[in-house]
Amino acid sequence: MSVAGINVLVEETRARQAAATAPLLAIRDVSTYYGSVAALRGVDLEVGEGEIVTLIGANGAGKSTLMMTIFGAPQARTGSVVYAGQDITRLPTHAIARLGLAQSPEGRRVFPRMSVFENLQMGASLHGGRHFAGDLERVCALFPRLKERLQQRAGTMSGGEQQMLAIGRALMSRPRLLLLDEPSLGLAPLVVKGIFDAIRDLNRQDGMTIFLVEQNAYHALKLAHRGYVLVNGRVTMSGTGRQLLDDPAVKSAYLEGGHGVAAGA
Structure with missing residues (x-):
């Protein structure tokens, strides 16, 4: 085989390895506006294949806006949304859905x-x-x-x-990627348990990748492999679900009846 052919094979191997290790969903420096009002400011987060990743935050933090931005309505003004290696930032919603994303709003x-x-x-x-x-x-x-x-x-x-x-x-x-926006909102505790049990089964039994936006921080972080905290449109903290559950700032703001701002804002 020629040197050129070997180089091509090397590059193809590197590309396959990069695709295998790349996150399924990558949000890079995303800012989203409603008119002149910034709802998201430079958001960075990742969701890996087979993970449950949760985003917690207070009312008005921008959680649902991020979900809608992933689906292109509204579109990010700056930054990028990359799904399975493809930049979907400017795609219309119906085209995004055809790529294997689904949302429960x-x-x-x-x-x-x-x-x-x-x-x-x-x-x-x-x-x-x-x-x-x-x-x-x-x-x-x-x-x-x-x-x-x-x-x-x-x-x-x-x-x-x-x-x-x-x-x-x-x-x-x-x-391939399921987005869940506030699935426990307004539900009785017994029903909430059933919903979260179903989410866990989807991930463990079917291997489904799930990005979960949730105000019930305790249940969400207990369920998630990793989590992010969103405050006033910015990601201020990230870590494993257990790390965030044990973090004093997260406990004070979201797990003990508080409504404060988590550290790093």
Whole structure:
């Protein structure tokens, strides 16, 4: 083999190794604005393949804005969002969804006049319903309550059931990366436990990569491999879930009924 051919092989090997070690999602120096108001300021974070990564912070910190920025609405004004090695910063939302990302948004946002079954069909429409029967069985095994409610209008279900449906609808698109925005918001403690148990099962049994935005810092950090703290649009702390749970500043601001600002802001 020629020297040129060997060099090509070396470069291809290096590229494969870099792809294997690169994070599935990389957010680099992202700033997002609403008009002239900065909602995110130079945010940097990563989500590795097979991880659960959580983002905690107070109301108004910019958590949901970051979720929406990943999906391109609004788009980052500066910085980049890279998914599976591809820069998706300027892609429209529908194109991003086709790459293997799915989101269960804050407030559930199910289609209230449609049945549970029809909502799940909407989630599967991205792939033309080719795997619908198997995916429906999988979602119903994860959330047995949905199987009992398939013909019920989504708007008549409880908040916890609607949250299960929102997550199930996202799963029907067969995502490689699942974004969950405040899945425990407004739910009873027993229901919250069920939701977090389901998230854990998705990661451990299916190997699904999950990026979780959550106000319930204790549950989120206990579940997560790694976490970030967002304060006024900036990431101020990061570490493993256990490290952040044990950090005095995080305990004071988010785990002991406090509403202060974590260290580093």
